[in-house]
Amino acid sequence: MPQFDKPYDVIVAGAGIAGIAAALEASRAGLRTCLVEKTVLTGGLATSGIVNIYLPICDGRGTQVTFGIAEELLHLSYRYGPGDVPTDWREVADGRAPSRFRVTFSPAAFILALDEVLVQAGVDVWLDTLVSTPIMEDDRVTGVEVENKSGRGVLRAKCLIDATGDADVAYLAGAPCTETDNWLSIWALETSLDVAREAVAADSGEPLLSRLTLGGWNNGQNHPGGVRKFRGTSGAEVTEFVLRSRDLVREVYTQTDQDRHDKFCLTLPGMAQFRTTRRLVGQTTMTEGQDGRHVDESVGLVPDWRRAGPVWEVPYGALVPRKVKGLLAAGRCVDSEADAWEVMRVIPPCALTGQIAGIAAALAVHHNTTPDAVEPSLIQAKLKEYGVPFHLAQVGL
Ligand SMILES: Cc1cc2nc3c(=O)[nH]c(=O)nc-3n(C[C@H](O)[C@H](O)[C@H](O)COP(=O)(O)OP(=O)(O)OC[C@H]3O[C@@H](n4cnc5c(N)ncnc54)[C@H](O)[C@@H]3O)c2cc1C
Known part of the structure; x- marks a missing residue:
């Protein structure tokens, strides 16, 4: 050691x-x-x-x-x-x-x-x-x-x-x-029956790497209206950015009428996704x-x-x-x-x-x-x- x-x-x-x-x-x-x-x-x-x-x-x-x-x-x-x-x-x-x-x-x-x-x-x-x-x-x-x-x-x-x-x-x-400052955004991995079918049709597991990208892009496009920008240099800002970004993911699954068994979030980021x-x-x-x-x-x-x-x-x-x-x-x-x-x-x-x-x-x-x-x-x-x-x-x- x-x-x-x-x-x-x-x-x-x-x-x-x-x-x-x-x-x-x-x-x-x-x-x-x-x-x-x-x-x-x-x-x-x-x-x-x-x-x-x-x-x-x-x-x-x-x-x-x-x-x-x-x-x-x-x-x-x-x-x-x-x-x-x-x-x-x-x-x-x-x-x-x-x-x-x-x-x-x-x-x-x-x-x-x-x-x-x-x-x-x-x-x-x-x-x-x-x-x-x-x-x-x-x-x-x-x-x-x-x-x-x-x-x-x-x-x-x-x-x-x-x-x-x-x-x-x-x-x-x-x-x-x-x-x-950073736009509010989050990238996660999700899975679904559709993705599984796609993988079977392609005879490859590669489609299973299905990404969910939400919120502002690098240039601010797609940033949720009325949401402020975040600075990743204080504990409070990091915490709020992470919690608010996970709200964006939750919204995807509460707004859909899809069965929770058919499509769901598989992996969330293990660190705050600040671009800068x-x-x-x-x-x-x-x-x-x-x-x-x-x-x-x-x-x-x-x-x-x-x-x-x-x-x-x-x-x-x-x-x-x-x-x-x-x-x-x-x-x-x-x-x-x-x-x-x-x-x-x-x-x-x-x-x-x-x-x-x-x-x-x-x-x-x-x-x-x-x-x-x-x-x-x-x-x-x-x-x-x-x-x-x-x-x-x-x-x-
Ligand atoms: C939403 C988003 C989308 C992006 N899209 C892409 C893309 O598609 N393709 C692409 O190439 N790039 C993309 N980027 C940018 C890219 O991912 C990162 O900028 C790059 O990976 C940063 O690498 P790094 O090694 O400089 O820093 P980081 O990846 O941030 O690594 C820093 C490491 O240091 C550790 N660390 C921090 N502080 C301490 C400490 N005090 N003690 C010990 N360890 C510490 C952290 O845990 C981390 O492991 C994206 C970034 C974001 C946020």
Whole structure:
């Protein structure tokens, strides 16, 4: 059993997709790495949050743009369950591919594969363990207080990665952050006799992954009238958002005259489904209109999941906090705003920034420095070694 006083090279807070990618990268680089997760499920919003679409890693015109652990995890999402990469995503007609390099997966099946790959990589996984207050030495984070069944303790490391989705560690360490509101919405899984018949007719269990999506979309469309927006940064707001979102589900089944034996909700999300809560104000902000541009400090490429064409170069500075050292952010809490945030907050970019945080943490530890002092060119050299493109020109765009 892991001990509270065991020293680590890297602590990753939060086992969502970003935290998993960060922990895999750091551990494979030979660092003593732990991944601390407050629930008992790995995968975060993608699994316990029932957000089961691994959005595209291609540009919608037949070119793959995101590689590395982001691609590895996409394939893991269907190792133990349904879901396949469409075979026609490269076939382009009229400048567009008929489908994209993406997968719809079973959340439970994805967890089985994530657990397995973390153990194989030698990551020390701490489940049911809450990360609370960061331990500071001047402006540097050197550890975190954690709490679980064994009680309260301290974990120390040379470098920390905040993959909480909410920039909780960065915020409590004193790094500048910003907050945004959310439309009321909920995604759940439901089942019904119709779905079962569809599965039998198709001779496949895949239709059983039937999703119920209610409330506001990412752009606010479909938001229930008269309902306010919610901010996921206080206990009261999180509780009200979750309870009100479950009202939306209840309404579906009270308004229908269908027999409760024929159609019902199968699984509710195990975590609050906020698209955004708090994110870093980092060394570099990704913003509106920066797609298609060369960025010297780029550490990866991400497509626009909403439309074919736009591809963005991701600056390393979006992961690096201001004012606080020894810390990186990864996933939906990196510094991006407006249209860039829409592109960056989904699963593949979260995996990408997770891997980059893992590479940067390994470089910081090996050079006995902090992530803010890591030259992006060193990260780029590592990506070249992996064969992972980070400039548009490298994928012919
Ligand atoms: C309604 C909705 C629909 C979406 N649709 C899609 C979609 O179709 N496709 C897509 O690709 N993306 C979609 N997204 C976005 C995407 O799911 C998430 O942004 C992405 O999965 C976030 O990954 P992450 O690792 O950054 O954070 P998270 O998934 O939020 O993971 C953070 C992890 O940290 C843990 N944690 C938090 N605080 C602590 C703490 N103090 N101590 C220990 N552990 C902690 C959490 O339990 C969680 O496991 C959607 C999001 C929402 C809300």
